[in-house]
Amino acid sequence: MTTSGNDPFHTWLAVLAGEPELGLDPAWLSDEALAWLRAVRDAHGEVAPPYVPxxxxxxxxxxxxxxxxxxxxxxxxxxxxxxxxxxxxxxxxxxxxxxxxxxxxxxxxxxxxxxxxxxxxxxxxxxxxxxxxxxxxxxxxxxxxxxxxxxxxxxxxxxxxxxxxxxxx
Incomplete structure (x- = not known):
């Protein structure tokens, strides 16, 4: 999957990846997992890290x-x-x-x-x-x-x- 690090989704993903308790490493996420995270953001906006678990x-x-x-x-x-x-x-x-x-x-x-x-x-x-x-x-x-x-x-x-x-x- 080709990604751009400057779009709002990837900015939000970087915020989530910076939260160690979430254990999210975008490099290891499958296309399906990334699509799910994108759907979460599309449906709920940029969910704050405490609500992601x-x-x-x-x-x-x-x-x-x-x-x-x-x-x-x-x-x-x-x-x-x-x-x-x-x-x-x-x-x-x-x-x-x-x-x-x-x-x-x-x-x-x-x-x-x-x-x-x-x-x-x-x-x-x-x-x-x-x-x-x-x-x-x-x-x-x-x-x-x-x-x-x-x-x-x-x-x-x-x-x-x-x-x-x-x-x-």
């Missing part, structure tokens, strides 16, 4: 729930049984001023859907391993476990045995 928490919860819904459905289909797995959202926590969103202990810090999907996929895999005592998902060609990765800004299942990627739901 609540919006970030809502966004993290939304991307985590969306990712979990897709991954849970795929796992339930493949495993043949329901997964009792939900995001845990805490508006106030001791270690993060922006609140906490977690899935089976995995902290979802991402504001972008693809980044969140990688974190949630790891959590679903851990849950399936602990509760169902099986590896999910597996590569249909190599019959080995797949690993969630972010490749070219997309969440994929990576097969280390074959060195190839499979789409994530």
């Amino acid at each position: 609540e919006l970030m928490l809502e966004r993290r919860a939304a991307v985590a729930e969306t990712a979990l819904a897709a991954l849970r459905a795929a796992a339930e289909r493949d495993l043949g049984s329901p997964l009792d797995l939900r995001p845990e959202v805490e508006a106030e926590c001791d270690y993060d001023t922006t609140g906490s969103v977690a899935v089976f202990g995995e902290q979802v810090r991402a504001l972008g859907p693809e980044e969140a999907k990688v974190t949630v996929a790891d959590a679903v895999q851990t849950f399936v391993a602990h509760v169902h005592r099986t590896v999910w998902p597996t590569c249909p060609d190599h019959r080995t476990g797949l690993h969630p990765e972010l490749t070219e800004r997309r969440a994929v299942w990576h097969c280390r045995a074959g060195g190839h990627d499979l789409p994530m739901p």
Whole structure:
């Protein structure tokens, strides 16, 4: 994404990036996360930093729930049984001023859907391993476990045995 540092959006983004408790580094934000922040600014104006954590928490919860819904459905289909797995959202926590969103202990810090999907996929895999005592998902060609990765800004299942990627739901 080409950006101009002089426009009002990027000036506001720089203000937010200067607030350490927000943990926002524009260089690491995906296009989707930047688009969300732009939509926040368009809808609410230049939100003052103290009010941004609540919006970030809502966004993290939304991307985590969306990712979990897709991954849970795929796992339930493949495993043949329901997964009792939900995001845990805490508006106030001791270690993060922006609140906490977690899935089976995995902290979802991402504001972008693809980044969140990688974190949630790891959590679903851990849950399936602990509760169902099986590896999910597996590569249909190599019959080995797949690993969630972010490749070219997309969440994929990576097969280390074959060195190839499979789409994530």
